[in-house]
Amino acid sequence: MSTEQQCPKNLSILPSVDISITGIKDADMILGELSSSTASTNRNYTAFQLSLERGNNSDVASAGQAAIYYIGGICCLMPEVTDDVLEGFRQGGGRVRVVRVPDSDVVAIPNQKKANAFFGWLVTMLYKNTNQDISNITGPDFKAPSEAAGYDPPRGEENEILSLFGCLKHLFCYWEYGQLGRIKESVLKGILNHTKDGGSFGDVCSHVAKTLSWKHMAGFCNVYKTLVLSDSPVLGFHGLAHEVENLYRAVNAVGGSEMPQFFRILGDVSKYHLVDRSMFPTLIAVSEQIMRTAGEVNFRPAGSRLSEVDYHVAMHRNQFADAVEAHVMQFVNDRRQGDEG
Numbered sequence: 001m002s003t004e005q006q007c008p009k010n011l012s013i014l015p016s017v018d019i020s021i022t023g024i025k026d027a028d029m030i031l032g033e034l035s036s037s038t039a040s041t042n043r044n045y046t047a048f049q050l051s052l053e054r055g056n057n058s059d060v061a062s063a064g065q066a067a068i069y070y071i072g073g074i075c076c077l078m079p080e081v082t083d084d085v086l087e088g089f090r091q092g093g094g095r096v097r098v099v100r101v102p103d104s105d106v107v108a109i110p111n112q113k114k115a116n117a118f119f120g121w122l123v124t125m126l127y128k129n130t131n132q133d134i135s136n137i138t139g140p141d142f143k144a145p146s147e148a149a150g151y152d153p154p155r156g157e158e159n160e161i162l163s164l165f166g167c168l169k170h171l172f173c174y175w176e177y178g179q180l181g182r183i184k185e186s187v188l189k190g191i192l193n194h195t196k197d198g199g200s201f202g203d204v205c206s207h208v209a210k211t212l213s214w215k216h217m218a219g220f221c222n223v224y225k226t227l228v229l230s231d232s233p234v235l236g237f238h239g240l241a242h243e244v245e246n247l248y249r250a251v252n253a254v255g256g257s258e259m260p261q262f263f264r265i266l267g268d269v270s271k272y273h274l275v276d277r278s279m280f281p282t283l284i285a286v287s288e289q290i291m292r293t294a295g296e297v298n299f300r301p302a303g304s305r306l307s308e309v310d311y312h313v314a315m316h317r318n319q320f321a322d323a324v325e326a327h328v329m330q331f332v333n334d335r336r337q338g339d340e341g
Contacts, residue, residue, distance in 0.1 A: 027065045027096045029072035030054065033079055045115050047101045048076040052118060056164055067174040068096060070122055070164065074187060077119050077201070078194065081186045088181025113151040113200045120145025120204040121164070123191060125171065126178045127212055127265055148207035149200045185266050188212065213261040219284040220250055220275040226287040232316045234286060240312075243280040250274040286312045 030051045032044035055069030068089070075082040089096050121142050146153050165171040178184055194205040214221050227234055228251065235244050253271050254263045264272055277284055289309050306314075 027068045028054075029068050029096050029098050030076070031072065031079075031082065031098055031100050032076045043101055043103070043106045044076045044079065045112055046106050048073050048115055048119070050101065051076060052164065063170045063173040064177075066170050067177045070174055071126075071177060071183070074119065074122055074126070077115070078187070078190045080193075081183075081190045084182045084186035088183040088186075089177070091181045092177070111151070113149045114153070116200045116204045117146040117149040117151040117153070118164075119201075120148060120208055123187060123208050124211060125165070125174065126184065126187065127215065128171075128175055144207060144211070145204055148204045150203065151200075188262060188265060212265060215262075216264045217254075217275050219277040219280075219287075220254070222287040222291065223247060223280060223283045224251065226290045227283060227316070230316075233318075234283070234312045234316050237312065237315065240282060243283050246274070246279040247283060250279065282309065282312070285309045286316065289313045290316060 030047050032047035033041055051069045051073035055066040055073070071085060075085055086096070086098075124145065165174065178187075191205045191208050194202055195209050196202065197205065226232070228247070234240065235247075253267070253274050254260045257263050257267045259266060263275065273279070286309050290313055293313065
């Protein structure tokens with residue numbers, strides 16, 4: 001196939017970039033401005049819109065080609081990450097050719113807020129961490145970026161957004177390519193830099209940064225806030241020594257990372273398991289119970305049987321003696337009623 005036939009219509013070819021991607025011999029990535037320091041312009045938005053159109057065209061894009069179009073779309077609105085994205089692709093091994101929207105095709109995009117909303121959606125999907133996470137796409141995933149962008153999508157446009165990943169194969173491929181090299185790290189740092197921007201794009205970046213902060217670490221964060229920061233006596237209980245040891249291993253790993261709030265995104269993959277709920281399940285249950293009952297004077301409604309978690313919550317609240325007494329009294333009352341029956 002000739003170069004002209006391979007090149008998307010009305011796009012000018014930049015020098016080819018030798019990049020290998022598993023399963024792809026030749027693929028295109030569309031860009032706007034060449035300068036990595038150029039702020040988003042109409043050319044960038046034109047390139048972004050074309051990237052989405054090409055990626056969503058089943059006649060043009062295979063799953064791998066669609067993924068590259070979409071990741072290239074991120075580069076269109078955040079040009080400074082382009083070099084790291086290309087280097088990431090290069091480490092995958094194939095060939096990706098960069099094409100550029102010519103001046104003659106640049107148009108004034110009537111709704112940049114819509115483009116910003118789609119950008120937020122693409123970036124959010126790039127950071128889905130697991131197979132289950134990838135296949136579980138919920139309303140907030142695509143509604144929240146629109147709200148952050150100040151874009152009110154017309155009825156029915158939800159299908160247009162979801163159609164960017166018409167099947168799970170496309171989504172898995174997009175996520176897989178995002179793992180190459182420093183792509184995830186570079187895009188996230190670009191997002192953080194743009195949170196300082198004003199307007200719709202900066203608001204979307206701020207939303208994405210907030211969404212990704214402490215992602216997949218809720219249990220760890222709850223334990224840290226309720227038990228570690230308060231130096232809770234629960235952490236000295238001998239029966240929880242193994243969980244406490246796991247907790248402090250997690251604290252050291254997260255605290256030692258470059259950006260602790262993005263540990264499950266940018267940290268060493270081999271250490272991700274350290275913050276799993278399975279590493280300290282009782283401590284997580286205790287912390288969640290503490291948070292649920294924060295406004296209650298009594299640790300447990302009268303007349304109910306105490307669990308292991310209840311005991312530890314009482315210990316944390318310095319009501320352990322009262323808890324034991326209440327539990328014993330309930331036990332005695334149960335026995336008395338049994339004897340009378």
